[in-house]
Each structure stands twice: as structure tokens, then as C-alpha cells.
Amino acid sequence: xxxxxxxxxxxxxxxxxxxxxxxxxxxxxxxxxxxxxxxxxxxxxxxxxxxxxxxxxxxxxxxxxxxxxxxxxxxxxxxxxxxxxxxxxxxxxxxxxxxxxxxxxxxxxxxxxxxxxxxxxxxxxxxxxxxxxxxxxxxxxxxxxxxxxxxxxxxxxxxxxxxxxxxx
Amino acid sequence: xxxxxxxxxxxxxxxxxxxxxxxxxxxxxxxxxxxxxxxxxxxxxxxxxxxxxxxxxxxxxxxxxxxxxxxxxxxxxxxxxxxxxxxxxxxxxxxxxxxxxxxxxxxxxxxxxxxxxxxxxxxxxxxxxxxxxxxxxxxxxxxxxxxxxxxxxxxxxxxxxxxxxxxxxxxxxxxxxxxxxxxxxxxxxxxxxxxxxxxxxxxxxxxxxxxxxxxxxxxxxxxxxxxxxxxxxxxxxxxxxxxxxxxxxxxxxxxxxxxxxxxxxxxxxxxxxxxxxxxxxxxxxxxxxxxxxxxxxxxxxxxxxxxxxxxxxxxxxxxxxxxxxxxxxxxxxxxxxxxxxxxxxxxxxxxxxxxxxxxxxxxxxxxxxxxxxxxxxxxxxxxxxxxxxxxxxxxxxxxxxxxxxxxxxxxxxxxxxxxxxxxxxxxxxxxxxxxxxxxxxxxxxxxxxxxxxxxxxxxxxxxxxxxxxxxxxxxxxxxxxxxxxxxxxxxxxxxxxxxxxxxxxxxxxxxxxxxxxxxxxxxxxxxxxxxxxxxxxxxxxxxxxxxxxxxxxxxxxxxxxxxxxxxxxxxxxxxxxxxxx
Numbered sequence: 175x176x177x178x179x180x181x182x183x184x185x186x187x188x189x190x191x192x193x194x195x196x197x198x199x200x201x202x203x204x205x206x207x208x209x210x211x212x213x214x215x216x217x218x219x220x221x222x223x224x225x226x227x228x229x230x231x232x233x234x235x236x237x238x239x240x241x242x243x244x245x246x247x248x249x250x251x252x253x254x255x256x257x258x259x260x261x262x263x264x265x266x267x268x269x270x271x272x273x274x275x276x277x278x279x280x281x282x283x284x285x286x287x288x289x290x291x292x293x294x295x296x297x298x299x300x301x302x303x304x305x306x307x308x309x310x311x312x313x314x315x316x317x318x319x320x321x322x323x324x325x326x327x328x329x330x331x332x333x334x335x336x337x338x339x340x341x342x
Numbered sequence: 343x344x345x346x347x348x349x350x351x352x353x354x355x356x357x358x359x360x361x362x363x364x365x366x367x368x369x370x371x372x373x374x375x376x377x378x379x380x381x382x383x384x385x386x387x388x389x390x391x392x393x394x395x396x397x398x399x400x401x402x403x404x405x406x407x408x409x410x411x412x413x414x415x416x417x418x419x420x421x422x423x424x425x426x427x428x429x430x431x432x433x434x435x436x437x438x439x440x441x442x443x444x445x446x447x448x449x450x451x452x453x454x455x456x457x458x459x460x461x462x463x464x465x466x467x468x469x470x471x472x473x474x475x476x477x478x479x480x481x482x483x484x485x486x487x488x489x490x491x492x493x494x495x496x497x498x499x500x501x502x503x504x505x506x507x508x509x510x511x512x513x514x515x516x517x518x519x520x521x522x523x524x525x526x527x528x529x530x531x532x533x534x535x536x537x538x539x540x541x542x543x544x545x546x547x548x549x550x551x552x553x554x555x556x557x558x559x560x561x562x563x564x565x566x567x568x569x570x571x572x573x574x575x576x577x578x579x580x581x582x583x584x585x586x587x588x589x590x591x592x593x594x595x596x597x598x599x600x601x602x603x604x605x606x607x608x609x610x611x612x613x614x615x616x617x618x619x620x621x622x623x624x625x626x627x628x629x630x631x632x633x634x635x636x637x638x639x640x641x642x643x644x645x646x647x648x649x650x651x652x653x654x655x656x657x658x659x660x661x662x663x664x665x666x667x668x669x670x671x672x673x674x675x676x677x678x679x680x681x682x683x684x685x686x687x688x689x690x691x692x693x694x695x696x697x698x699x700x701x702x703x704x705x706x707x708x709x710x711x712x713x714x715x716x717x718x719x720x721x722x723x724x725x726x727x728x729x730x731x732x733x734x735x736x737x738x739x740x741x742x743x744x745x746x747x748x749x750x751x752x753x754x755x756x757x758x759x760x761x762x763x764x765x766x767x768x769x770x771x772x773x774x775x776x777x778x779x780x781x782x783x784x785x786x787x788x789x790x791x792x793x794x795x796x797x798x799x800x801x802x803x804x805x806x807x808x809x810x811x812x813x814x815x816x817x818x819x820x821x822x823x824x825x826x827x828x829x830x831x832x833x834x835x836x837x838x839x840x841x842x843x844x845x846x847x848x849x850x851x852x853x854x855x856x857x858x859x860x861x862x863x864x865x866x867x868x869x870x871x872x873x874x875x876x877x878x879x880x881x882x883x884x885x886x887x888x889x890x891x892x893x894x895x896x897x898x899x900x901x902x903x904x905x906x907x908x909x910x911x912x913x914x915x916x917x918x919x920x921x922x923x
Binding site for chain 1: 733808
């Protein structure tokens with residue numbers, strides 16, 4: 175019986191000692207937050223992953239979804255191709271028109287130069303007296319000189335307008 | 343021509359390793375059958391062993407590797423390893439994947455081979471193989487924490503393995519290739535082997551890898567690791583250090599320290615890991631006494647510990663599997679939802695605390711007897727206190743806060759697969775059987791030292807310990823509830839200061855490398871410039887005389903050039919005369 179009480183005493187004292195040791199002393203010295211060892215790593219990782227956009231990562235897609243997505247992509251691609259071909263057509267037409275305009279301009283200019291040259295030769299060929307016999311009209315009453323270039327361009331414009339309308 | 347290998351028995355360890363490799367190679371469909379077949383075949387090979395069994399490989403005429411040496415100590419350890427391998431295999435059937443199952447079988451094989459090794463070289467080979475296999479078992483959970491824990495585990499065990507290797511080489515130099523007792527020799531090989539084995543035996547301050555790595559492994563991984571690594575280390579300690587007086591105190595301190603850590607702990611598997619350390623302390627104290635009862639006590643407690651700690655780890659694993667939670671603070675009232683697990687856990691927790699008619703009672707009786715015989719009163723009291731700590735932290739704390747106490751949260755519980763429940767029941771029945779019939783169990787021990795544990799005084803002693811230890815628990819019930827925090831251990835030294843030190847060291851080395859790079863590059867540039875253009879030697883000289891020698895200098899004094907040339911010629915002639923005289 176004495177031994178029984180003795181062992182109860184020993185176990186009670188040792189239990190109390192262990193509780194004090196672990197729950198007070200060691201608890202104070204050794205207890206830390208959950209992320210104690212990972213703090214530095216977590217900080218380093220967050221710094222490294224700062225510029226990474228998580229949204230850019232593609233999610234795995236089901237087969238059925240993939241097929242529908244592929245179809246939609248194909249349609250879009252076809253539309254784009256159609257648009258681009260139309261644009262190209264328009265561009266080529268515009269280019270043609272501009273080239274036609276430039277050609278007509280050149281033709282007109284060449285005809286004007288020829289006309290001027292003819293006039294100049296005619297003037298040289300005519301005698302001096304004839305020109306002096308004609309009374310000179312005063313400057314104010316003279317008709318204003320129209321710029322030949324503008325005339326030619328206006329002619330060209332008229333021709334292009336006619337050509338657009340389908341007139342000869 | 344004679345073969346270099348002689349064999350008269352199949353080696354159970356090699357059988358296990360072969361099955362492990364087969365599980366790894368063959369498809370998943372073979373996994374379950376092979377996992378069960380492996381321990382059965384190893385068990386059959388073990389039954390056929392006798393003291394004449396050998397497997398010798400002769401490297402040279404003088405150097406032979408003895409893979410298979412059977413004595414009573416090795417026989418007792420291999421017997422329990424085969425039994426627990428079977429129970430673990432049953433438990434792990436629904437849980438593990440192919441690689442982990444294969445590696446676990448291989449790991450068991452290496453541990454059995456460590457125990458059966460008859461010489462130092464084969465001992466260290468299998469010891470290192472077991473470290474590698476166990477590292478993979480921790481890693482096989484494939485979580486971030488597991489991979490980090492496995493890396494730390496590998497580092498610590500690489501350190502221990504290297505210490506052991508050097509120690510054993512020294513041992514071989516002095517005593518030959520045989521494994522002999524080196525207790526109280528206190529030479530270099532003694533300390534190196536002690537450190538090497540001490541790492542695996544989790545002797546403080548080398549203990550923290552255990553509580554760091556075991557909870558991070560998978561449920562079955564923790565079970566396998568808890569059953570083998572440390573027990574093989576106890577076997578090695580009995581072989582090398584039985585009777586080393588110093589270790590009595592080390593063991594007693596270890597038991598109390600780990601019990602205190604367990605009281606603080608919140609993670610259920612980490613708590614049990616601390617208790618592995620505490621129980622190892624008891625075994626070390628017993629084997630260090632060195633008498634027959636002590637060696638039998640250490641062996642017996644290692645065997646019973648494998649069984650009841652196995653069931654405790656299985657129970658904890660079942661709780662983790664069913665709830666998906668590790669922390670005691672997140673659990674409660676699970677006994678109603680998991681009755682079989684709760685009952686098995688309760689019986690095993692009573693067994694670990696040394697409750698009469700359970701296996702722990704039988705083995706602790708031997709330990710206490712050995713300490714009394716050796717006259718170690720204070721270590722005896724410390725071991726008793728550690729037993730009270732076990733009672734507080736496992737028997738009362740886990741059972742109350744996890745299984746039988748009131749639950750604050752309504753926890754959803756998954757159904758536990760049948761093989762897991764069967765394994766727990768087998769382990770519990772074994773624990774009860776050993777506790778009820780300890781005489782047969784004692785008969786299997788190395789020294790066959792049979793005592794009667796069922797004396798009235800011995801039974802009353804443990805009943806008194808249960809009563810006395812339980813009173814403070816219920817008085818401070820609120821205080822006993824764990825906090826959701828971690829407690830730092832000796833691993834703090836290599837996870838904090840050593841980490842900073844290596845960080846600073848690596849930065850320092852990098853800076854030094856950069857400096858060396860710069861200096862050497864500028865040196866090479868300088869030399870390249872000056873060797874490439876000899877005029878610079880004279881042109882940039884601080885001496886006016888040398889500058890005036892420059893060929894680019896149009897105002898050079900021809901007189902000084904001649905005098906310098908003549909002077910150097912004279913010096914060369916004098917040196918030549920003195921050297922070739």
C-alpha cells in the first residue's frame with residue numbers, strides 16, 4: 175500500500191513537472207508561428223512571382239469544348255481572310271484609278287505643251303507690223319489669264335467624271 | 343573454378359528487395375498481389391533460417407562479405423520486421439501507388455539485410471541503401487513540404503552515413519571486418535560510429551529529422567518509416583554499444599525531452615513521432631545498462647514498440663485519411679464515427695503507457711528491471727516520468743481531444759477501407775496477446791531472460807502511475823488543449839542559423855569569385871598589353887633613365903643606353919661565371 179501511494183506521488187509530481195516544463199517553460203522558449211520556417215521563402219517567392227500574370231496560364235480544355243472553339247476560330251479566320259481580300263481589291267482598284275488619272279494628266283500636259291509650241295512658232299512666223307497695227311487693249315479690260323495647268327487638270331477631271339459615268 | 347559466392351539459405355532481405363524491384367518494374371495491376379506476396383515470401387525465407395545459414399561473397403581471398411549471419415538478436419528483429427511488413431502491406435493496399443509500394447518493399451528488404459549483415463562492409467552498404475529508399479518514401483507524397491523534408495532527411499542521413507562509414511573503416515582497421523561490441527572504448531571509431539548510428543536512433547541533438555520528416559510523408563510512408571529505421575538503429579546500438587554507461591543518461595534525457603515535446607505538439611503524426619524518440623530513449627537506457635535483462639528489455643521494447651506504435655500510426659493515418667486533417671485542434675468526437683479506429687488506438691495508447699496485460703507492460707517491466715539491477719535510480723525515475731508523459735500526451739490527450747471528447751466542429755468523415763481496419767485489428771490483437779502471455783514473448787529474446795511481470799506490486803505500480811498521472815491532466819484540462827502553433831526543435835540550428843550562414847557564405851564566395859575574375863582579367867590585360875608592346879616597359883617607367891632608353895624617345899641619351907647595356911652585359915657575365923664555374 176505504501177508503494178502504491180509512493181508511486182501515485184511520483185507520477186503526480188512527474189506529471190505536474192512535465193506540464194510545467196512543457197506548457198510554461200518550453201512553451202515560452204520553443205513555440206513559434208505556423209509559418210516560422212517558411213517566412214523568408216514565402217517573401218522571396220512572392221517577390222519572384224510579382225510580375226507573373228496567373229491569368230496567362232491556359233486551363234486544360236475538354237475535347238467537345240475544343241472542337242467548338244476550333245470551329246469558331248476557323249470562322250473568325252475565314253472572316254478575316256475575306257475582309258483582307260476585299261481590302262486588297264479596293265486597294266488595287268484605287269491604285270488603278272490613280273494610275274489612270276496620272277496617265278490622263280500626263281497626256282493633257284503633253285497636248286498643252288504642243289499647243290504652246292505651235293503658238294510660239296506661229297507668232298515668230300507673223301510680221302512685226304501686224305502686231306503693232308492692232309490696238310492694245312488696256313490691262314484692266316484684258317481678260318484674266320487662266321492657268322493652263324489648272325485648265326488641263328479641270329479637263330482631266332471632266333474626262334474622269336465622264337469616264338466614271340460611262341460617257342465617251 | 344569455384345564460385346565466389348556460397349549460400350545455403352535464401353536471404354529474406356534480398357527477397358523483399360527483389361519484390362520491391364518487381365513491383366517497380368511490373369504494371370500497376372500486379373502491385374497488390376506483389377505487395378502481399380513480398381512479406382509472405384520473406385517470412386518463408388526467414389522461417390527457414392538457422393544459426394548455420396550463410397551467404398558469403400568473396401571479393402578477394404582476404405575480404406569476404408557475409409550477408410547472412412543469424413543469431414538470436416538478429417532473429418528476433420527479423421521476425422518482427424517480417425510480421426510488421428505483412429501488417430503494413432495489408433494496411434497500405436488501398437492507399438499506395440506503384441512506386442511507393444515498390445520502394446517500401448525495397449526499404450524493408452534493406453533494413454532486414456542490415457540486421458542480417460555479418461560484417462561491417464555489408465552492414466554499411468545496406469544501411470546507406472535504406473537511407474536512400476526511406477528518402478524516396480518521404481518524397482513520394484509529392485508535396486512541397488514532403489520534398490523539402492525529404493531533402494533535409496537525406497542531408498542528415500548522408501552526414502550520419504558518412505560518419506558511420508569512416509567509423510566502421512577505422513573499426514575494420516583495428517578489429518577486422520566483424521561487427522563487435524565497442525562499448526566504453528571511447529576512441530575515434532567509437533565516437534564516429536555512435537554519431538552515425540545516433541542519427542538513425544534519433545539521439546538528441548540528432549533527433550529532429552524524425553519529427554520533421556515523418557509527418558510530411560504519406561500515411562503509409564510514416565507507418566513504414568516508424569516501424570523500421572529507428573528499430574534497425576536500436577539493433578545496431580545493441581551490437582556496438584550495449585553496456586556503454588554514458589548512454590543510460592542519454593536515453594533517460596531523450597525519453598523525458600521527447601515526452602515534453604509531445605505534450606506541446608498539435609500535429610497528431612508529429613506528436614507520435616516525438617513519442618518514437620521518447621520510446622527509443624527507454625530502449626537506449628536499457629541497452630546501455632548492458633546486462634542480460636537490459637539487452638532483452640531493449641529488444642523486447644523495440645518489438646512491442648513496432649507493434650503498438652504501428653497501430654497508433656495506422657490509427658493516426660486513418661484519422662488523417664478520413665478527415666483530411668492533421669491537427670488535434672481541428673478534430674474531436676471521432677469515436678462515434680470511427681469506432682474500430684478509436685478502440686484500436688485506445689488499446690495501443692494504453693499499451694504504450696504500460697497498462698497491465700498489454701504489450702508495453704511486458705517490455706517496460708524488463709527495462710525497469712534492468713535499471714534497478716544496474717542501480718540507476720535517477721535514470722529509472724526519469725524513465726518513469728517519461729512514461730507519465732506518454733500517458734499524458736497520447737493516452738489522455740489524443741484520446742480525449744480526438745476520439746472521446748466533445749467535438750466543437752462537425753467533421754465529415756470518409757469511410758476507411760477494410761484492409762486498413764484489418765491491419766489495425768491484427769496489430770491490436772498482437773499487442774494484447776504479448777501482454778497476456780509475456781513468457782512466450784520473453785522466450786524469443788536474445789538472452790531468454792524470463793521474468794514474471796504480473797506481481798501485485800508491479801501491477802499496482804502501473805495502476806498508481808495511471809491514477810497519479812491522470813489527476814493533473816483533468817485538473818489542467820483547458821491548458822492541455824494544444825495550440826495551433828509549431829514548436830521548434832534541434833532542427834532550428836540547421837534550418838535558421840546554418841541557413842543564414844550558408845547564405846552569407848555563398849554570397850561571400852560569389853563576391854570573392856567576382857573580385858578574382860576582375861583582378862585576373864585586368865592582370866591578363868595588363869600583361870597582354872605589356873608583353874605585346876615592349877616599348878611600354880620603358881615608356882611608362884617612373885625612372886627617367888629607363889624612359890630615356892625607349893626607342894620611341896628621339897631625345898634618348900645614347901651614352902646612358904650604352905652604359906646600361908654594358909652594365910647588364912657585365913652582370914650577366916659575372917652570373918654566368920659563378921654559375922658555370
